[in-house]
Amino acid sequence: MCRASVSLNPxxxxxxxxxxxxxxxxxxxxxxxxxxxxSGRGKSGGQEKEEGSMSFLRGLRCKECGATxxxxxIFVCDECFGPLEAIxxxxxxxxxxxxxxxxxxxxxxxxxxxxxxxxxxxxxxxSDGWTPLLPARNLGRALGLRNLYLKxxxxxxxxxxxxxxxxxxxxxxxxxxLPALACASTxxxxxxxxxxxxxxxxxxxxxxxxxLEPAKILSAAIYGATIVAVQGDYDxxxxxxxEAAEEYGWGFVNINLRPYYAEGSKTLAYEVAEQLGWRAPxxxxxxxxxxxxxxxxxxxxxxxxxxxxxAGPLPKMIGAQAAGCAPVANAFAQRTREITPVQARSxxxxxxxxxxxxxxxxxxxxxxxxGGVFSVxxxxxxxxMALLARTEGIFGETAVxxxxxxxxxxxxxxxxxxxxxxVAYLTGNGLKTREAIxxxxxxxxxxxxxLEAFQRQFEPKVFAIAQ
Amino acid sequence: MAxxxxxxxxxxxxxxxxxxxxxxxxxxxVRAALTTLTAQYPTIGERLFDGQGQVKSHINIFLNNKDxxxxxxxxxxxxxxxxxxxxxxxxxx
Numbered sequence: 001m002c003r004a005s006v007s008l009n010p011x012x013x014x015x016x017x018x019x020x021x022x023x024x025x026x027x028x029x030x031x032x033x034x035x036x037x038x039s040g041r042g043k044s045g046g047q048e049k050e051e052g053s054m055s056f057l058r059g060l061r062c063k064e065c066g067a068t069x070x071x072x073x074i075f076v077c078d079e080c081f082g083p084l085e086a087i088x089x090x091x092x093x094x095x096x097x098x099x100x101x102x103x104x105x106x107x108x109x110x111x112x113x114x115x116x117x118x119x120x121x122x123x124x125x126x127s128d129g130w131t132p133l134l135p136a137r138n139l140g141r142a143l144g145l146r147n148l149y150l151k152x153x154x155x156x157x158x159x160x161x162x163x164x165x166x167x168x169x170x171x172x173x174x175x176x177x178l179p180a181l182a183c184a185s186t187x188x189x190x191x192x193x194x195x196x197x198x199x200x201x202x203x204x205x206x207x208x209x210x211x212l213e214p215a216k217i218l219s220a221a222i223y224g225a226t227i228v229a230v231q232g233d234y235d236x237x238x239x240x241x242x243e244a245a246e247e248y249g250w251g252f253v254n255i256n257l258r259p260y261y262a263e264g265s266k267t268l269a270y271e272v273a274e275q276l277g278w279r280a281p282x283x284x285x286x287x288x289x290x291x292x293x294x295x296x297x298x299x300x301x302x303x304x305x306x307x308x309x310x311a312g313p314l315p316k317m318i319g320a321q322a323a324g325c326a327p328v329a330n331a332f333a334q335r336t337r338e339i340t341p342v343q344a345r346s347x348x349x350x351x352x353x354x355x356x357x358x359x360x361x362x363x364x365x366x367x368x369x370x371g372g373v374f375s376v377x378x379x380x381x382x383x384x385m386a387l388l389a390r391t392e393g394i395f396g397e398t399a400v401x402x403x404x405x406x407x408x409x410x411x412x413x414x415x416x417x418x419x420x421x422x423v424a425y426l427t428g429n430g431l432k433t434r435e436a437i438x439x440x441x442x443x444x445x446x447x448x449x450x451l452e453a454f455q456r457q458f459e460p461k462v463f464a465i466a467q
Numbered sequence: 468m469a470x471x472x473x474x475x476x477x478x479x480x481x482x483x484x485x486x487x488x489x490x491x492x493x494x495x496x497v498r499a500a501l502t503t504l505t506a507q508y509p510t511i512g513e514r515l516f517d518g519q520g521q522v523k524s525h526i527n528i529f530l531n532n533k534d535x536x537x538x539x540x541x542x543x544x545x546x547x548x549x550x551x552x553x554x555x556x557x558x559x560x
Contacts, residue, residue: 064525076477076555081514082525083556236532242554246476338524341536355534357556360524 056093057117060084060259063361071117073176073249073256083357084259086117094307099278102270102309106130109164109267115303116267117260118171123200126157128167129267133275133423138391139404143411147421149281150388151272154396158195158219159429160188161293165264166253170196172260173251180204182250184241186234186349187216188428193253194225205250207241209234216432234352265293269300272423273310280310282420285407287399287427288319288328288373289351291358297425298365315423317365319373320406322348322398326375328359332366339363347381347436348398350428376405382437384408385430395430403427470500470545473552474511481511497530498541500551515553525556 060069064082075084097114105111109129110120132152140148156163166181166189173181181197182205183189190206197204206220210229221227230237238255245252253261273280280301286294298317304310321329324346331339339359344352356362366373376384381398384405389395396404403424410416430437447454472488474481482488482504490503505512517523528535529552535543545551 076475078477078480079514081477081523081555232532235534239529239532239552239554242475341534343537355527355536355556357525 055117055119056088056090056096056114058087058089061087073173073178073251075256075258086259086263088115088117090303090306097307097309099274099309102274109167109264109271112267112270115263115270115300116168117263118168119175121171121174123174124167124170124196126163126167126196126199128157128163130271131155133272134392134394136392136424139388142387142391143408144418145411145416145420145422146418149272149276149421149423150392150394151268151423151425152394153268154394154400154426154429158188158191159432160192160397161265161268161425161427162188162192163196164267165261166192166196168264169251169253169257169261170200170202172257173202173253174200176251178249178251180248180250182206182241182245182252183254184208184234184238184252185220185254186212186352187219187432188350189254190216190220190225191223194220194223197225198223205244207237207244209237213435219432235354262292262296265296266300266303268293268425269297270304273301273304276421278310279421280305280313281315281423283316283318283371283416283422285318285320285403285422285424287348287351287403287425288321288362289353289356289399291319291328291356291362293425293427294319295358295361295365298369314369316371317369318371318406318410319362319366320403321351321373321375322346322381322402323375323377324348325352325354327354328356328362329373329375331359331363332373337363347378348402349433350397350399351402374406374409376402376409380405380409382440385437386440388426389430394426396426397428397430397433398436399428400426400430401436469547471550472500472504473550475553475555477555478511478514478553481514482508495545496541497528497535497543497545497551500545501528501541527554527556528552529554 057071059071061084062077062080062082063085065077065080067077067079069084077084093114102111107130108125108127113120134150134152136148136150140146153161170181180203181193183193184207186208190208194204194206204225205228206225207228207230208217210231217227230240241252242255245256251257284297286297288294294317301314305312305314319328325342325344327339327342339356341355344354346352362373381401384401385396388400388404407424416422445457447457470490472490474486474488479486488504490500515522515526522528530538530543531549
């Protein structure tokens with residue numbers, strides 16, 4: 001991990017890069033490596049950059065007590081058992097990165113590799129991220145917002161934002177030479193892991209509750225993953241996966257690779273800022289499960305600001321939950337610092353984490369940004385999905401229904417200025433949660449196969465007059 | 468009354484590398500079992516408890532696969548043959 005010496009022979013370095021990166025970027029990358037190495041040397045406590053490394057990652061640090069660790073497949077602090085997060089050589093990175101260097105990158109999340117903890121490789125590249133940011137004129141008009149945008153992650157390779165975090169984690173697994181990719185999941189993550197493992201040429205193991213919907217199981221199994229169907233609920237599957245991670249050394253993207261995995265979510269902030277012309281929106285709405293996505297989007301905007309890539313103020317962070325599992329929204333409403341875990345019972349299964357690991361950090365981000373975390377009734381989830389689909393032609397999953405419903409709750413309460421630039425994050429595709437909208441009334445005409453029969457149904461007034 | 472306490476890898480250095488510690492005789496609650504554990508292995512106590520004797524919020528304790536927060540917390544009754552599992556805060560997928 002730390003090398004004693006680094007070759008500075010530019011011919012050698014440029015050959016290495018040409019092997020791995022887009023040809024058009026080769027020269028710039030050689031420049032960058034020389035910059036990385038020269039800024040990494042001689043810094044007290046700083047790591048020497050590995051030869052060929054393009055990452056500004058310095059290591060891992062405990063979020064609770066600050067203890068630091070090398071960049072390995074670990075996720076808990078030995079000292080205090082707190083969670084670990086990735087830390088970077090921010091001075092060197094911010095000196096290097098610019099709007100121009102980013103614009104020269106690929107049209108995927110990897111254009112922001114300077115902010116990511118893994119080294120790019122085509123083996124993890126399914127063309128993840130760089131998803132559309134769409135102006136929502138109809139929905140905006142319905143809600144009284146003049147500058148509403150939708151960040152549409154429903155169109156990722158496996159149809160959720162999980163492709164981002166998995167691409168980054170998989171790259172780290174390859175760097176660390178791990179024998180397999182794995183995860184505990186109730187849906188989106190399983191598919192993303194299985195797909196990226198197949199593309200990378202790695203075996204994969206997906207731990208799920210045995211009673212998971214068949215469609216979700218198939219959506220992971222088709223890529224060749226080994227499905228570990230645990231006879232219990234998601235929490236039990238997660239616990240078993242945690243123990244298996246220790247036992248087998250597989251790269252569990254949301255367990256022992258979690259510090260790297262989580263970083264992928266920051267790209268949702270970077271992309272929105274860039275797609276808005278390098279400015280921060282006034283407000284963003286993000287669904288909350290563990291709180292990792294919400295806190296990392298917040299962090300992404302902070303990093304852009306620190307790197308002088310956007311000006312302030314930073315966005316107000318709005319978190320969205322459904323009433324059947326709203327521990328963070330409850331804590332926000334009660335103005336407490338600690339989260340009281342709940343038993344998750346919600347139609348929004350992808351958000352059903354009763355004890356969110358990043359809940360406290362989410363509360364901090366909400367309060368610090370002048371935002372908040374809110375919940376909507378379970379019945380509003382499908383309504384939110386339908387409202388979005390009917391006004392804008394996008395079919396999001398239940399978590400999206402939660403997000404749109406919370407947005408509507410705020411606009412109904414006149415809590416958002418109509419001129420604010422607001423971005424709602426659409427985290428997963430509706431095809432994954434079709435059951436949720438089965439009961440939603442839709443226009444339908446049942447008819448015999450002749451025009452008269454159809455007309456009787458379709459134009460009853462006209463038909464009556466013609467009679 | 469033997470109660471098993473399963474120790475996660477990052478904390479095993481406090482229990483001489485043991486993955487499972489058996490707490491014998493008299494443990495009637497989770498709190499009592501953990502007190503016996505920290506009496507045998509004092510350094511693990513600082514990892515588990517904060518200054519007010521509360522379990523740190525990023526640590527989960529399970530009794531026979533149930534989170535003790537949904538039972539009776541540290542006062543949850545423990546019986547012969549029960550297993551207590553210590554785990555870091557779990558996260559989603």
